Amino acid sequence: MALTIRRYRPETVAAGPSNGWRGSQLVIDLTQLKAHLEARMHIRVHVELVPPESGRVVRDIRDLWQVRAKLAPAALLPYALPGQPQDGRGSGVTIVVERLALCISGEGAGNVTPCMLPMGDPSLPLSDHWLLEVAPAIGPAWDESDEVRMKTALAEWMQAAIPGLQPPPGCVQEETWQEPAPTASRHPERPAIGHCYLVQSQGSFRRTFFQGSPCDTLRPTVVSPLVIMDGALVSNNYVVCANRNPTYFHAENPLLRGLLQRHGQDLQMASVVLFTAPGDEAAKRATAAEVAQIARSQCWDAAVVTKEGGGNTTVDLMLLVGALEAEGISAVGMVNESAGPQGDQPPLVVHHPAADALVSTGNVEAVWPGGTDASGGALTAWIAGATSLLGAGQWGCVED
Numbered sequence: 595m596a597l598t599i600r601r602y603r604p605e606t607v608a609a610g611p612s613n614g615w616r617g618s619q620l621v622i623d624l625t626q627l628k629a630h631l632e633a634r635m636h637i638r639v640h641v642e643l644v645p646p647e648s649g650r651v652v653r654d655i656r657d658l659w660q661v662r663a664k665l666a667p668a669a670l671l672p673y674a675l676p677g678q679p680q681d682g683r684g685s686g687v688t689i690v691v692e693r694l695a696l697c698i699s700g701e702g703a704g705n706v707t708p709c710m711l712p713m714g715d716p717s718l719p720l721s722d723h724w725l726l727e728v729a730p731a732i733g734p735a736w737d738e739s740d741e742v743r744m745k746t747a748l749a750e751w752m753q754a755a756i757p758g759l760q761p762p763p764g765c766v767q768e769e770t771w772q773e774p775a776p777t778a779s780r781h782p783e784r785p786a787i788g789h790c791y792l793v794q795s796q797g798s799f800r801r802t803f804f805q806g807s808p809c810d811t812l813r814p815t816v817v818s819p820l821v822i823m824d825g826a827l828v829s830n831n832y833v834v835c836a837n838r839n840p841t842y843f844h845a846e847n848p849l850l851r852g853l854l855q856r857h858g859q860d861l862q863m864a865s866v867v868l869f870t871a872p873g874d875e876a877a878k879r880a881t882a883a884e885v886a887q888i889a890r891s892q893c894w895d896a897a898v899v900t901k902e903g904g905g906n907t908t909v910d911l912m913l914l915v916g917a918l919e920a921e922g923i924s925a926v927g928m929v930n931e932s933a934g935p936q937g938d939q940p941p942l943v944v945h946h947p948a949a950d951a952l953v954s955t956g957n958v959e960a961v962w963p964g965g966t967d968a969s970g971g972a973l974t975a976w977i978a979g980a981t982s983l984l985g986a987g988q989w990g991c992v993e994d
Contacts, residue, residue, distance in 0.1 A: 595684060595772075595820060596685060597685055597686065597688065597770070597771045597820040598768060598769070598770045598771075599687075599690055599768070599770075600690070600767075601690050601766070602690070602692065602759065602766060603692040603767065604618055605619060606618070606620070606724075607643065607645075607693065608620070608621050609621070609622055609623075609624045610623060611625075613626070613759060615759065615760065615761050615765075618762060618765055620691070620761075622726065624642070626755075627641050628640075630747065630750075630751050631728065631730070631747050631748070631751070634743070634750075635740075637731050638730075639728060640727070640728075640730075641728055642726075643724055643725070644725040644727055645713070645724055646713050646714045646724060647713075647714055648713050648714065649712075649713060650713050651710055651711070652697060652712075652725055653710045654700055654701045654729070655697050655699050655708055655709040655710060655835075656832055657697075657698045657829055657830070657840050657841050658696070658697055658840035658841065658842040659697075659698070659840075659841050659842055660690060660696075660842045660845050661690075661691040661695070661696055661752060662688055662689055662690045662691065662752060662756070662825065663752050663756035663757050664686065664687070664688055664689075664753065665686065665687035666686035667681070667682035669681075670682060670683060670686075671746070671825075672688065672753060673749050673825040673828050673841065673845070674804070674805045674826045674828060675745055675749060675806055675828060676806045676807070678746070678806055683805065683824045683825070684818050684826070685820070685824075688825075690846075691756065693723050693724060695720050695723045695725055695726065695842060696726045697725050697728065698728055698729075698744065699727055700730055700731075700732040706832040707833060707834055707835055708832075708835070709836075710835075711725065720842075728748065730744055738801070741799075742830070745828065771819075771820055771823070773818055774857055774863040774864065774865075776892065777862055777864050777893040777894070781862065784859075784861055784862050785862065786861070786862040786863075786892075786894050786896075787853060787861050787862065787894070787895065787897065787898065788892065788896075788897045788898075789819070789849060789850065789864075789866045789867070789897070789898050790867050790869070790885055790897050790914055790925075791822075791869070792869055792870065792899070792900065792907060792910060793809050793812075793839075793868065793869075793870055794833070794838065794902045794903045796810065796833075796873075797810065799830060800830075802829055802830065802831050802870075803828040804826055804868060809868075809870045810870065812868065814868070814881060814884050814885045814888055815869070816867055816892070817866045818865075819847075819850045819853070822845075822847060822850060822866060822868075823846075825845050827844035828841050829841045831902070834903075834904060834958070836930070836956075836958040837904050837958060838903070839902045849928075850866070853898075864892055867888050867889065869881060869885055871906065872910075878913055879913055881910070882910065882916070882917040885914055885917070885918075886914065886917035886918045887921070889918060889921065889923050890923065895923065895924065896923060896924040896926070897918050897923055897924070897926070898928065899911050899914055899918070899925055899926065899927045901929070905932065905942075905943035905944070908929055908944060911927050912944050912945060912946035913946065915927050915946055915948055915949045916946040916947075916949070919948040920948070924951070925949075927949055927951070927952045928952075928953045929954065930956055930957075930958055931956065931957045931958070932959055933959065934957075934959050935959050937957050939959075941957070
């Protein structure tokens with residue numbers, strides 16, 4: 595299996611009367627997008643293009659998407675949403691529009707903690723992106739099925755609008771990724787490294803979808819990295835902003851890309867094991883043991899363990915690191931901290947003695963120095979993707 599990603603990289607993005615290119619500038623027809631969404635949803639939808647130089651703090655963000663489309667298989671939408679075909683995901687050709695992120699915003703329904711994204715701050719994620727903000731008029735009756743319908747309508751718009759764009763040659767780059775061959779034995783010179791990928795999925799508006807199905811009861815599952823890179827994971831997880839991974843960072847997963855880029859050079863990219871966090875300790879221990887057994891059966895030499903969520907899922911990460919090490923598999927955990935605004939509080943709720951290789955993805959309570967909240971108080975790092983455990987973190991710790 596092979597996946598080709600064709601990247602369109604405009605120098606600038608602007609609103610205009612039709613979708614297309616003016617030289618190296620990508621033009622988006624906001625009126626057509628608004629009409630499409632309102633016809634599908636039967637509600638008012640605000641659509642706006644926010645440039646990075648605006649300095650605006652975009653608030654009430656529910657999810658962030660990368661703008662993309664499938665050229666082949668043409669029956670697929672760019673993201674794996676419920677009720678849609680999924681066969682062939684992870685193969686064919688996918689268009690990705692860089693420097694343009696789609697933001698789904700709005701508050702007033704569901705168990706939602708809206709995020710914010712200050713535009714143009716180079717210390718923050720997506721600082722050089724134009725933000726295509728889509729804000730439906732959400733009422734108190736808005737539920738998860740409405741959210742899925744909105745996201746499906748957005749994916750349909752992408753699939754209709756993006757493939758017909760013909761960018762100038764200087765704005766196109768193409769990369770092809772091959773499915774890594776299964777590892778049959780351990781190789782000291784080129785160790786087989788797998789990814790233990792924990793997604794949070796705990797009910798309505800706390801849910802992650804994989805291939806269109808809720809992950810709430812997902813058992814540890816071996817997954818192709820190409821499938822994940824092709825939009826198989828969709829976040830409807832709106833709990834704690836800085837602890838969750840928006841859909842954008844699932845699709846544009848820098849850890850998977852880094853491992854695949856080095857595959858066959860100084861390491862072998864092994865498989866991905868996708869799993870979710872159970873609620874009680876016994877189930878957490880059983881899940882950790884099951885993931886570690888899968889890793890051993892696939893001849894992993896080492897593993898990178900990522901997660902989203904707060905202290906509860908830190909327990910899952912630590913138990914899994916311990917289980918992997920007990921199987922002779924070196925494990926590195928990527929974990930966020932809750933260390934207080936000054937970074938002087940205990941950062942982790944739990945630590946496993948075997949976890950001697952941890953990467954901090956930032957302090958979720960760190961103060962953003964660039965502004966104040968609506969009441970005039972200091973903004974903390976409740977920023978979309980600010981401590982994304984897939985590598986988009988900007989808040990870190992420095993030794994004196």
